[in-house]
Amino acid sequence: MPTDKTDGAGAPDLSKQSGAAVQTGPDFDGNGRPRIAFEDVSKQFGKNVVLNDLNFNVAKGERVTLIGPSGSGKTTILRLLMTLEELSGGFIYVDGDPLTHRKNDAGKRVAMKPKEISVIRKRIGMVFQQFNLFPNMSVIENITEAPIHVLGQSKDEAREKAKKLLDQVGLGDRAEEHPTRLSGGQQQRVAIARALAMEPEILLLDEVTSALDPELVGDVLGVLRDVANSTDITMLLVTHEMQFARDVSHRVMMFDAGHIIEEAEPDAMFSDPQHERTKKFLQAIL
Amino acid sequence: MSSSVKWDWSLANEAFPDILKAFLEVTLLVTVAASILSALLGLVWAVALRELPGPLSKVLGWLLGVIRMTPLPLQLLIVTYGIVTPQGWLAHLDGPDQLNHRLMIIGIVVFAVHYSTYMAESYRAGIESLPKGQWEAATALSLPQSRTWRVVIIPQALRATLPSLGNWAIAMFKDTPYLLAIGVIEMVTQARQIGGDHFDYIEVFTIAGLIFLVASYPTAILMRRLEKKLAY
Numbered sequence: 001m002p003t004d005k006t007d008g009a010g011a012p013d014l015s016k017q018s019g020a021a022v023q024t025g026p027d028f029d030g031n032g033r034p035r036i037a038f039e040d041v042s043k044q045f046g047k048n049v050v051l052n053d054l055n056f057n058v059a060k061g062e063r064v065t066l067i068g069p070s071g072s073g074k075t076t077i078l079r080l081l082m083t084l085e086e087l088s089g090g091f092i093y094v095d096g097d098p099l100t101h102r103k104n105d106a107g108k109r110v111a112m113k114p115k116e117i118s119v120i121r122k123r124i125g126m127v128f129q130q131f132n133l134f135p136n137m138s139v140i141e142n143i144t145e146a147p148i149h150v151l152g153q154s155k156d157e158a159r160e161k162a163k164k165l166l167d168q169v170g171l172g173d174r175a176e177e178h179p180t181r182l183s184g185g186q187q188q189r190v191a192i193a194r195a196l197a198m199e200p201e202i203l204l205l206d207e208v209t210s211a212l213d214p215e216l217v218g219d220v221l222g223v224l225r226d227v228a229n230s231t232d233i234t235m236l237l238v239t240h241e242m243q244f245a246r247d248v249s250h251r252v253m254m255f256d257a258g259h260i261i262e263e264a265e266p267d268a269m270f271s272d273p274q275h276e277r278t279k280k281f282l283q284a285i286l
Numbered sequence: 287m288s289s290s291v292k293w294d295w296s297l298a299n300e301a302f303p304d305i306l307k308a309f310l311e312v313t314l315l316v317t318v319a320a321s322i323l324s325a326l327l328g329l330v331w332a333v334a335l336r337e338l339p340g341p342l343s344k345v346l347g348w349l350l351g352v353i354r355m356t357p358l359p360l361q362l363l364i365v366t367y368g369i370v371t372p373q374g375w376l377a378h379l380d381g382p383d384q385l386n387h388r389l390m391i392i393g394i395v396v397f398a399v400h401y402s403t404y405m406a407e408s409y410r411a412g413i414e415s416l417p418k419g420q421w422e423a424a425t426a427l428s429l430p431q432s433r434t435w436r437v438v439i440i441p442q443a444l445r446a447t448l449p450s451l452g453n454w455a456i457a458m459f460k461d462t463p464y465l466l467a468i469g470v471i472e473m474v475t476q477a478r479q480i481g482g483d484h485f486d487y488i489e490v491f492t493i494a495g496l497i498f499l500v501a502s503y504p505t506a507i508l509m510r511r512l513e514k515k516l517a518y
Contacts, residue, residue, distance in 0.1 A: 082422075082425065082426050083425065084422050084425060084426070118428050118430075121425075121428050122428045124426075125426065125427075126426040128419060128422065128423065128426075130417070130419050131419075132417070132419035132420060132422060132423035133423070134420065134423070134437075134438050134442075135442065135518055136437075136438075136441045136442050136445070136518060137437070145427070145429070145437065146427035146428065146429055149429065149430075149433055150427065150428045150429060150430075178518045180518055194427070195426070198427060198428070
């Protein structure tokens, strides 16, 4: 069932959420507030409008895959959530709390202070296409830096947790190495561990296997499958790995030119796409 | 040709200790102190250029440009005779040693500020050479900006900048004879005075030149080693 997301899904309020039918697995919190809500979000780079009045919600624990041709705005959505890009218009809410802009008492849209933003941002983690590990730090320092200096964990506590995470991603013996000595796939697994060490409620995965040699993709996806199966972290992923998207996500959203043109459970989306554009896109990549 | 150049070993032997003394006590001291100071100042400028609000950053960039594009000897003269002398800091001193000492301090400060403007450019290039992803990863981890500079950006930028900082330090070293402009008796001036006493200059200037060479070369090698050590 193609859903029209251009109206009705604005406020961070479950009652207005369209497409709720597919959100059977994940839970909303007691207040009925979605984990993530985009309200009339627009983003433009110069004159280039990437997103225009975009509205959608993601439930607590929900895993949503964003698909669509390049330039359709899916990576921009992740980057807006991570506050790596500035919102041109609209609001993003995390657990009902505004992320970068809010309405003041007069109902006007105002930008929030960096300190206020950082409080909410700590609930979000991101894994990048290019890993972006810090090459001047060892693997374990990469993972413990933020837990120690942002979350205030003791060094011992942070190291212990980091070691567990490294075991989990299959790199328990590489803690003291520098990232440059690891393969791309290993670096990406460290990056996943680094993001998880911040114990985020939301994990953003931006084409995390696109820069990897094909034979290294499996290990990274395996680690992410484990994370998906063993935690209730809300995930937003942009990926071209359709089988993976099918396996782990609750919902797939198809983007074109900054709009959600179709969304559905993965099985339905991949086996029976409704929209012409989706059919063409899936044919081209599958 | 009757007056061919002759090398006088006895003059060379006699002059060497004094020239070396001037090298150690003035030239080397000024170079080391000004190098450290300018490396720190340059980093401060480079970070400030990125962190200050737009208009302030522009003003700073403009000031640095002015310093970079005017000659060092002129700056030495302006600061010594235009700023410091009217303040009375160079008057009523206990003899030539104290004067030389104070002039040296002026020299160190002017050299440091002058070269810091070049080093700031090098740092800026080093900072800009880092992938944007490094900043983004720091943001994604919610690292405070100061922490991001300290543990992510500066250590990596320093590695990219170090060879160029070393080159500036060596250039500064070779510029120390400019101290002559404000009357600091550094190595070359000292050599010239000794040469003047004997109407014979070739030995003393050769010695000064050799000392420059002997000091610069190992520094260059040392920098290269340090560079390799910092690689990861």
